[in-house]
Amino acid sequence: MVGYNAYRGRWTAQRVGKLIVTELSVKRFRARPPAATDRVLGLAVAGGMLRAAVADGRGKILGRASEPSDNLDANGVLRRLTALASAALTAAGLTPVDIKAAGIAFGGPVDPYRGLTIFSPRSPGFEHFPLAALLEERLGIPTVLENDARAAAFGEAVFGAARGCQTVIYVHLGTGVGGGIIVDGRLVYGASSTAGEIGHMVVTAGGPLCSCGKPGHLEAYASEAALRARVWEALLLSPDDPGHEFVRETRTVAGLFECASRSPAIQRVVNDTIQMLGLAIATLIATLNPEAVIIGGPMAEAGNALLDPLQARIRQFAYPASLQRVRVTLAELGADAPVVGAVALALARS
Numbered sequence: 007m008v009g010y011n012a013y014r015g016r017w018t019a020q021r022v023g024k025l026i027v028t029e030l031s032v033k034r035f036r037a038r039p040p041a042a043t044d045r046v047l048g049l050a051v052a053g054g055m056l057r058a059a060v061a062d063g064r065g066k067i068l069g070r071a072s073e074p075s076d077n078l079d080a081n082g083v084l085r086r087l088t089a090l091a092s093a094a095l096t097a098a099g100l101t102p103v104d105i106k107a108a109g110i111a112f113g114g115p116v117d118p119y120r121g122l123t124i125f126s127p128r129s130p131g132f133e134h135f136p137l138a139a140l141l142e143e144r145l146g147i148p149t150v151l152e153n154d155a156r157a158a159a160f161g162e163a164v165f166g167a168a169r170g171c172q173t174v175i176y177v178h179l180g181t182g183v184g185g186g187i188i189v190d191g192r193l194v195y196g197a198s199s200t201a202g203e204i205g206h207m208v209v210t211a212g213g214p215l216c217s218c219g220k221p222g223h224l225e226a227y228a229s230e231a232a233l234r235a236r237v238w239e240a241l242l243l244s245p246d247d248p249g250h251e252f253v254r255e256t257r258t259v260a261g262l263f264e265c266a267s268r269s270p271a272i273q274r275v276v277n278d279t280i281q282m283l284g285l286a287i288a289t290l291i292a293t294l295n296p297e298a299v300i301i302g303g304p305m306a307e308a309g310n311a312l313l314d315p316l317q318a319r320i321r322q323f324a325y326p327a328s329l330q331r332v333r334v335t336l337a338e339l340g341a342d343a344p345v346v347g348a349v350a351l352a353l354a355r356s
C-alpha cells in the first residue's frame with residue numbers, strides 16, 4: 007500500500023555524473039506498516055473548517071471534533087485547534103500520551119521540511135508561522151505539517167479512492183484548483199515544494215488571468231469563482247436563456263453542472279471547463295503515467311455530470327499508451343480528505 011513507504015523507506019543513493027540518483031527500497035518498509043494498536047491525531051485547517059480526528063493504526067476514526075474557522079488569525083487557529091484536539095482525544099477516551107504522532111493539513115502553501123505555513127489565502131498571521139512546532143509544544147506530540155491538497159491526495163491513496171495505487175494524481179476542484187502527486191509511492195514536492203499546483207498549468211496561450219496573475223492557467227477556468235463568473239458572463243450575453251430562471255437558486259457549484267442540460271449558455275461554460283480540465287489531466291497522464299486520477303473538492307459533488315464528460319475528454323486527448331492502466335474516478339473521502347490525509351501522514355511518519 008502506498009503511504010507507509012513515503013517517508014520512512016530506506017534510501018540508497020548513487021552518483022551518476024553530477025546527478026545523485028536516490029531510490030527508495032519500498033518492499034523492506036511495506037512489510038512493517040503501523041500496528042493496529044497505534045493511535046495518531048489528524049488536524050485540518052481547510053475549506054473554512056477546523057477539524058481534529060483521532061484514529062487507530064488502520065485509519066479507523068475513534069473520536070473527532072470540528073468547528074468553522076470563522077475569522078480567526080493564526081494564533082486564534084492555533085488556540086482552537088489545540089482545543090479541538092483535546093475534544094477529539096476525550097471523545098476517543100484517550101490523552102496526549104497515548105498518541106504516537108500528529109499530522110496537520112493546512113489550506114495554503116507550507117514548508118513541510120520546517121513545519122512552517124508560508125501564508126494563508128483566508129487568514130492573517132500565517133506568514134512563516136511555525137504551526138507544527140507550536141502544536142507540538144502545546145500537545146507534546148511529534149507533529150508534521152502538509153498542504154491540504156497534498157494531504158488529501160495522500161489520504162485518498164492510503165484510505166480512499168486510490169487505495170493500493172503507487173502513482174496517483176489528485177485534482178482538487180474548489181475555491182482554487184489544487185492537487186497532489188504521488189509517484190512510485192512518494193509524495194512529490196519539487197525544488198521549492200510547489201509540485202502538484204495543477205491549477206497553474208497553462209491550458210491556453212493568452213487566456214483569462216489566473217489568481218496568480220498569469221494568463222491562461224487552469225484555475226482561471228475551473229475554480230468555483232471562475233466557473234460562476236463565466237456563467238454570469240454567458241447569461242448576460244444570452245438574455246433569453248432559461249438559465250436566468252434558476253441560476254440564482256443554484257447555491258453549489260456542483261448544482262451548475264446538474265442544471266446545465268436545461269440551459270445552453272450554462273452548458274457551453276461547463277463544456278469549456280471540462281475541456282480545459284481534460285487537456286490538463288491528459289497532459290499529466292502522458293507525463294506521469296498514473297494508475298489513478300482522483301477528482302475531489304466541492305465541484306466533484308456534481309458526480310457523473312462532471313465525471314462522464316471528463317473521462318470522454320481525457321480519452322480524446324491523452325496519449326494512448328498511458329491510458330491503458332489509468333482509472334479516472336471521484337474522490338471517496340469528501341470534505342474529510344484533508345483530515346484523513348493528516349491521519350495517514352501521521353501514521354506514515356510515526
Ligand SMILES: [Zn+2]
Pocket residue numbers: 205206216217218219220223225
Ligand atoms: Zn495561476
